Amino acid sequence: MQKHDFFSRLIQTQSLGPNMAPTKAQEEPDRIYICNACCEEHKDRESAYQCCPPDILYRCNVCRKKYSYEDDAMDCHPKQSVGQPMRCPICLQDAESYEEAADCCLHTHPTMTAAGRQRVAQAVENGTPWPDAVAANLHH
Structure with a gap:
C-alpha cells in the first residue's frame, strides 16, 4: 500500500x-475590534476594551477583506456561500x-x-x- x-x-x-x-455566509460580516495603541485584533468588545479602546472594522465572510463600514463588507460578496x-x-x-x-x-x-x-x-x-x-x- x-x-x-x-x-x-x-x-x-x-x-x-x-x-x-x-x-454558509452569515447575514452579517464578522466584527473585529482593533486596539488603537497596539493594533491587536480581538473577537469581542470586552477583550478589546481590556487591552485598548478599539476601532471597529468589518470583514467579508467570503474573501476576508476588511472594511471600515459594514455595508461595504456586506456588498463585497452578498449572500454568497463559502x-x-x-x-x-x-x-x-x-x-x-x-x-x-x-x-x-x-x-x-x-x-x-x-x-x-x-x-x-x-x-x-x-x-x-x-x-x-x-x-x-x-x-x-
Whole structure:
C-alpha cells in the first residue's frame, strides 16, 4: 500500500464530518475590534476594551477583506456561500488562507510538492472539495 493512501483516506473521512462541511455566509460580516495603541485584533468588545479602546472594522465572510463600514463588507460578496472552510483537511486547524490550510499538514505528503499544494489551495478556493482537490494533485 502506498503511503499517500493514508492522506487520501484521512481527508475523505474528515470531509464527511461536520468540521469540513461547506459553510454558509452569515447575514452579517464578522466584527473585529482593533486596539488603537497596539493594533491587536480581538473577537469581542470586552477583550478589546481590556487591552485598548478599539476601532471597529468589518470583514467579508467570503474573501476576508476588511472594511471600515459594514455595508461595504456586506456588498463585497452578498449572500454568497463559502465553498470549503479555510481549515487544514488533516488536523482541522483553522487558517487565514487556503494556502496556509494546504501547507499545514500536507507538506508531509510523500508525493505532493509545494506546487501541488498550491494547486490544491487554488482548487479548494474555487469550490472544489478538499478530497477531490488533493486526489487531483497527488503526484504534483
